[in-house]
Amino acid sequence: MSLLKVNNLKCHYQTDISTVKAVDGISFEIEEGEILGIVGESGSGKTTVALGIMGLLPENTAITGDIFYREQVISSLPESKMDRFRWKDIAIVFQNGLEVLNPVMKVGVQVTEPMRKHLDISPDKARSKCADLFRTVNLDPKWMDSYPHQLSGGMRQRVLLAMALSCDPKVLILDEVTSALDAFTRKEIRDLLVELQKKNGYTMLMISHDITFVSSVASRVFVMYSGRVVETGPVKDILVSPRHPYTRGLVHSTPDIFVYKDLWGIPGDFPAGDEFKGCPFSPRCTQKIEKCKEAPPDLIPIAGGRNIACHRGGVAGLLEAKNLSYRYRLPDRKYLKAVDNVDLEVGEGEVLAIVGQTGSGKSTLAHILANVMRPESGEVMFMDENVSKCNYGNRLNGVQIVFQDPFSSTSNRFTVLDAIKEPLDINKIGSKEDRLQMVKNALELVHLPGTGNFLSKYCGELSGGQRQRVALARAMVMQPKLLIADEITSALDVSTSANVLRLLKGLQNRRGFAMIYISHDLSMTLKIADRIAVMNHGKIVETGNSHDVMLSPSDEYTKRLVDSRIPV
Amino acid sequence: MANDRNSFVFRLLLTLFVILVINFFLPRMMPGDPFSTTSADEVGEEIIVMTEEQRLYYMNYYGLDRPLHEQFLVYMKNLMTGDLGRSIYYKMPVSDVIILHLPWTMLIVLGSTVISTIFGVFLGTLSAKNRKKGSDRIMMTGMIAFAEIPSFLLGLILLLFFSAYLRLFPLAGAITSFADYSGPAEHTWDILYHAFLPIVTLSLSQLTGVYLLTRNTLITVTTKDYIRTARAKGLGEKTVWTRHALRNALLPVVTRAGFMIGIMMGGVVLVESVFSYPGIGMILRCAVVGRDYPLIQGILLVIAVSILICNLLVDKIYSKLDPRVAI
Ligand code: SF4
Numbered sequence: 066m067s068l069l070k071v072n073n074l075k076c077h078y079q080t081d082i083s084t085v086k087a088v089d090g091i092s093f094e095i096e097e098g099e100i101l102g103i104v105g106e107s108g109s110g111k112t113t114v115a116l117g118i119m120g121l122l123p124e125n126t127a128i129t130g131d132i133f134y135r136e137q138v139i140s141s142l143p144e145s146k147m148d149r150f151r152w153k154d155i156a157i158v159f160q161n162g163l164e165v166l167n168p169v170m171k172v173g174v175q176v177t178e179p180m181r182k183h184l185d186i187s188p189d190k191a192r193s194k195c196a197d198l199f200r201t202v203n204l205d206p207k208w209m210d211s212y213p214h215q216l217s218g219g220m221r222q223r224v225l226l227a228m229a230l231s232c233d234p235k236v237l238i239l240d241e242v243t244s245a246l247d248a249f250t251r252k253e254i255r256d257l258l259v260e261l262q263k264k265n266g267y268t269m270l271m272i273s274h275d276i277t278f279v280s281s282v283a284s285r286v287f288v289m290y291s292g293r294v295v296e297t298g299p300v301k302d303i304l305v306s307p308r309h310p311y312t313r314g315l316v317h318s319t320p321d322i323f324v325y326k327d328l329w330g331i332p333g334d335f336p337a338g339d340e341f342k343g344c345p346f347s348p349r350c351t352q353k354i355e356k357c358k359e360a361p362p363d364l365i366p367i368a369g370g371r372n373i374a375c376h377r378g379g380v381a382g383l384l385e386a387k388n389l390s391y392r393y394r395l396p397d398r399k400y401l402k403a404v405d406n407v408d409l410e411v412g413e414g415e416v417l418a419i420v421g422q423t424g425s426g427k428s429t430l431a432h433i434l435a436n437v438m439r440p441e442s443g444e445v446m447f448m449d450e451n452v453s454k455c456n457y458g459n460r461l462n463g464v465q466i467v468f469q470d471p472f473s474s475t476s477n478r479f480t481v482l483d484a485i486k487e488p489l490d491i492n493k494i495g496s497k498e499d500r501l502q503m504v505k506n507a508l509e510l511v512h513l514p515g516t517g518n519f520l521s522k523y524c525g526e527l528s529g530g531q532r533q534r535v536a537l538a539r540a541m542v543m544q545p546k547l548l549i550a551d552e553i554t555s556a557l558d559v560s561t562s563a564n565v566l567r568l569l570k571g572l573q574n575r576r577g578f579a580m581i582y583i584s585h586d587l588s589m590t591l592k593i594a595d596r597i598a599v600m601n602h603g604k605i606v607e608t609g610n611s612h613d614v615m616l617s618p619s620d621e622y623t624k625r626l627v628d629s630r631i632p633v
Numbered sequence: 634m635a636n637d638r639n640s641f642v643f644r645l646l647l648t649l650f651v652i653l654v655i656n657f658f659l660p661r662m663m664p665g666d667p668f669s670t671t672s673a674d675e676v677g678e679e680i681i682v683m684t685e686e687q688r689l690y691y692m693n694y695y696g697l698d699r700p701l702h703e704q705f706l707v708y709m710k711n712l713m714t715g716d717l718g719r720s721i722y723y724k725m726p727v728s729d730v731i732i733l734h735l736p737w738t739m740l741i742v743l744g745s746t747v748i749s750t751i752f753g754v755f756l757g758t759l760s761a762k763n764r765k766k767g768s769d770r771i772m773m774t775g776m777i778a779f780a781e782i783p784s785f786l787l788g789l790i791l792l793l794f795f796s797a798y799l800r801l802f803p804l805a806g807a808i809t810s811f812a813d814y815s816g817p818a819e820h821t822w823d824i825l826y827h828a829f830l831p832i833v834t835l836s837l838s839q840l841t842g843v844y845l846l847t848r849n850t851l852i853t854v855t856t857k858d859y860i861r862t863a864r865a866k867g868l869g870e871k872t873v874w875t876r877h878a879l880r881n882a883l884l885p886v887v888t889r890a891g892f893m894i895g896i897m898m899g900g901v902v903l904v905e906s907v908f909s910y911p912g913i914g915m916i917l918r919c920a921v922v923g924r925d926y927p928l929i930q931g932i933l934l935v936i937a938v939s940i941l942i943c944n945l946l947v948d949k950i951y952s953k954l955d956p957r958v959a960i
Contacts, residue, residue: 166859
């Protein structure tokens with residue numbers, strides 16, 4: 066039997082005008098001695114869960130569902146009965162704020178107060194125990210006689226912790242305990258918690274927006290979004306391979322995990338209105354389907370002790386390549402294995418970088434994936450269909466490739482309009498007016514003017530950077546689900562290439578397409594990629610989260626590649 | 634710190650000086666003088682009409698015929714030695730007149746402050762606990778409507794009903810005249826008996842203010858995070874309300890009570906007149922009617938000084954109660 070069990074808890078705040086579904090059906094169990102983490106942005110309902118367990122929600126909250134503590138239902142107890150559980154069995158460490166502690170009461174008194182109430186001990190004993198608690202949380206007992214405003218944020222957080230520990234609770238709820246602290250204090254509090262847990266075996270429910278913090282302490286995590294749980298599982302697995310699009314966005318936008326990556330949040334916001342029926346993440350989701358608008362997905366178990374709530378079973382696969390091989394015939398009649406038995410997967414909305422030196426075969430691979438070249442063996446599946454059979458390169462929402470050399474894709478003799486419009490013309494997409502509008506939209510996306518003047522310019526008149534943007538617009542006009550960018554910045558100077566890269570990542574983030582980014586420049590890829598595949602002599606020698614590959618390369622070749630970066 | 638103190642003392646002295654100037658000139662700006670009064674306040678009072686000769690003699694005797702600035706200098710000089718002058722009407726030192734009457738005023742002012750604060754806090758807490766319920770709304774509407782009644786009118790109604798009609802309380806005075814008390818208990822009782830209605834009147838006029846302040850502060854306080862913390866600690870509703878909510882909500886109430894004492898010292902004039910209660914308020918009225926300049930000055934000075942003292946005390950007490958205010 067678990068120590069604490071929450072069963073289908075719903076907390077809806079009711080105001081005169083609307084209902085806010087702060088928590089909309091969440092269930093979990095915590096075993097004795099376990100640390101469970103709940104992660105989510107502010108507004109996801111995680112604090113409401115904590116207050117719900119403590120029975121501290123405001124009166125205008127409609128609460129349904131049950132909360133069990135050691136098989137006893139505590140969710141429907143009257144206040145006076147609930148008071149017996151509060152602090153003695155379940156205590157909470159609140160987020161440190163200026164007014165979390167009573168401003169006119171000495172902190173020592175506030176810590177001893179619950180002891181006097183619940184433990185039936187003398188004032189002197191309570192005071193000496195308070196001093197012990199202060200020492201436990203690394204705070205000098207002399208601070209017992211000071212008022213909250215005389216303490217720093219970190220010290221107040223320690224007082225709050227000491228206060229929560231005062232009655233030796235069985236379950237400790239920690240609500241955003243580190244969010245208002247500086248990095249150094251944060252680390253100290255974290256270490257303190259870990260140490261306390263080891264020594265006393267507290268059962269903890271740790272609530273935070275900070276997935277790194279939670280994962281450094283908890284063993285299991287729940288990811289909450291808009292009042293619902295979207296993914297659960299062991300901490301390590303969630304961090305290494307997040308399955309829900311939201312979790313992936315959360316992990317990938319965490320600077321502690323992606324040390325080198327530029328910070329790109331998850332675009333969009335919570336769904337507005339309480340009448341919203343579908344998956345709460347759908348306004349921000351890049352892979353939504355019809356069903357996502359109609360009903361919220363249930364949390365269902367998948368392998369590895371994980372659960373996920375998504376109609377598509379989490380981040381969907383977009384492109385899958387199996388056993389790809391390709392050989393070039395050399396003048397001396399020998400064959401060069403440019404692509405040697407490569408397997409590859411790209412998920413929806415994911416940015417995969419393929420990194421390797423010149424001649425490692427990465428460009429050939431890109432051409433094969435984009436269906437520009439046919440592999441000798443193996444096949445490329447895009448959305449579960451064969452790329453070449455279904456001709457995904459020539460359809461809207463398919464695969465598009467942008468080449469290294471903008472001069473080859475945009476002929477000098479073409480005007481900007483013609484160059485961008487060409488794929489639409491060839492594939493007979495849309496009417497004449499539609500096509501013009503699509504071209505203008507595409508130009509806007511790449512920050513180029515859509516005026517008649519610019520449209521009638523010849524590509525030969527453009528600068529390198531502009532030309533690469535036109536090439537990008539030519540790909541974007543087909544609204545691809547997967548964009549393959551093959552060394553697109555290598556022909557550009559540093560600042561132009563940084564701009565183009567920024568533009569590309571911004572586009573990707575906003576439009577949510579997946580991308581295969583091919584480059585020999587490790588530093589650049591680290592800034593935008595979620596995952597990296599390292600290629601050498603036609604083989605993929607290593608794949609992994611970009612930070613893992615970067616920080617702990619396992620393959621010899623990767624190590625050399627990492628080391629060869631010019632230190633800055 | 635020392636600098637602060639100096640500037641504080643300086644400001645205090647300046648305030649006092651301004652008050653003194655106003656006290657001195659204001660009464661003298663009223664038409665008439667102490668010796669040309671023709672109106673009698675109470676029916677049956679003897680009206681002494683002086684001849685011009687007599688008037689000039691008295692003017693000269695009290696130094697009122699000298700130029701104003703000279704009079705002011707003399708007044709200031711005497712003040713320095715603690716001499717408030719002689720009352721023209723009572724024919725005795727102003728300080729004696731004040732000492733004779735000030736305790737009565739203090740009694741009803743302090744008494745009503747204590748009583749209105751206790752009841753106001755009690756009712757305010759009751760209201761705050763029941764907010765969003767009917768009882769709170771009814772109480773609040775009632776209290777606000779009640780506060781609209783001016784205090785002298787309220788006093789008049791109480792006087793007519795309880796003293797004149799029911800004959801439960803005396804019509805005037807602070808003690809039974811020529812009483813022969815058998816002991817201090819009886820003496821005290823007599824004093825309370827006389828002070829009862831004035832205190833009730835003043836308390837009632839203060840009640841709504843205290844009530845509203847308590848109620849509204851409590852409602853704000855109960856939304857604070859530390860109240861949630863106290864609840865989480867399972868301390869029980871009673872402790873949460875008294876030790877955590879009320880303790881914080883009382884801060885502004887205490888401040889208010891302090892300021893109110895000062896303000897009531899001035900406002901008590903009308904109520905004392907209604908009950909013919911011999912406090913400084915009533916003699917102030919007599920002094921004004923009689924153009925008794927020295928007495929007017931003396932009383933105004935006492936009132937002003939008590940307001941200053943009250944404000945000082947409030948600051949001191951507040952910094953004791955609220956540790957966030959550094960002294
Ligand atoms: S695919 Fe649908 S169900 Fe899954 S996260 Fe996206 S919107 Fe929600």
